[in-house]
Amino acid sequence: MSHGMNRNQPTPRIESAGLDGWLVRLFSTIDVANLAWLGALARRCEAAFGEALVDLVPSYTTLLVVFDPLRLSPEAARRRLADLLADLLADPAPEQETEAGEFHELLTWYDPSVGPDLERVAQHANMSLEAVIDCHAGQTYRVFALGFAPGFAFMGLLDRRLEVPRLDTPRQRVPVNSVAIAGRQTAAYPAVSPGGWNLLGRTTARLFDRDREGFSLLRVGDRVRFVPVDRATFERHGGDATPMETRPRGRAYE
């Protein structure tokens, strides 16, 4: 992938995020190229803050750095971040120090019984069901952020043809492992939860496992491909083919 000269050059700002946090804003738009810079910054923060580092929350364009204000005052933390950013920007190619993230293939059974919005998405896109599946499964996505629930990975960018808004009324109960789309993003639900995304199918992957090293299957920067399988294969790999009700219901969750 090649980029224009200035396309993904960071324009950092350090913003207040409370007594124990600074939000480093590196970019103003979502771009796959942001991931390498944000990943490089996160690693440098880990090295530079050491014991004073409490948490890091990377997202599409930002990195929230949470520190212990008793070990490092907010002002000292800000100065440390400013130094890190100066070094980072002086580095000609932080991307080269970044591994491209792990690659995952998520076996997915696309079917209206487990993907109750598949047909509506097809109508919206004026495509056949098969074409919708081919389109969704036809590209490799990157994980931009985790949030909403443990192990819930926001992936993109989805093909424009499949761009549909969230449901007007979110479902109260989305089954675990549901594969979903909203806007130009796709995701799979690691656990049963409320949700307003459009459901296309179900995967066999174990997305969040407290007994696994690292807990979450997917991490920011990882690459993900959905692999269509038939019902028999889906079930052979442990998939739960229990159909869900197709009618969205329940109260509005944000």
Place this chain on the structure above:
Amino acid sequence: MSEYTVIGLRVERAGPLALLQDAGRFGVRRLGVTQGGPADLHGWAWANRLAGNVWGTPVLEVTFGGLALVAERDLSIAVAGADLAATLDGEPLALWRPVSIKEGQTLAFGTPRNGLRAYLALAGGFRAEPVLGSVSCVVREGLGGFDGHGGKLAAGDRLAVSGEAGERVAREAVSVPEPPDYTAPATLALLPGAQVADFTGASLYAAFNSRWRVDDRADRMGVRLTGPRLNCRIGSLISEGIGLGAVQVPPDGQPIALLNDRQTIGGYPRLGALTPLAASRLAQCLPGQEARLVATSSERALCDYRLFRRSLER
């Protein structure tokens, strides 16, 4: 600290919400896992201090009351935070001080008299298997607590405690602060954030000069404040990490202060963030209570936070 674990208390009545909380779950927010931990850090820390425990020892956070526990052995306890009309065998329980209770005695919480969340600590602490580095119970995520899966307490549960729970009593004299008056209007110190200038002038004036009311849409994720409508020139942002106490303003113009169980990322513009002690104070407000927002500096907030932590060490 003793390594062995015994059964210390039996749940006779679970009440609406009683959750095990250590200092919180850290280092895993990048996986979408929330912070957890005590909604009122101040009350939680004092309960531990009075029970002779170190910072971070697991404590029961009792919201609204209703919980009734029977001691299965002699225990040294302390209850700080809210006054939820707790009794020991029917007699009023002394709050904000170490108390010894005997096997067979019943510790029961009533309804709120001053504040919303009481913290029950016992010498040596409650015991549970940490999940992702913490025992903090987050029901929504199914993490932590006594069962490890974020389960609420149920009648009949028998709660594990440190083996030294009955042996150790906080013997040293502790200078205890005057228990806060949580029923008074809350003054909440706020550190202005990056989008503060995106609010209209009239809205900024209103934000810091109005009486806000604590809404009943309030839980460990966040507390909504109702009052004048605040208008921001930006409707939403690309989702980004949100810190404890962040005050976000959705398009309806009514701010929401985000607490310990908040989602890890979000996209509403923010006025700023409450200080840790202000977030604690808000967590003790009942619906309908009055609150004011007061802008502060990080120097001032750090000074207050250091004083609070030092007062626990004496």
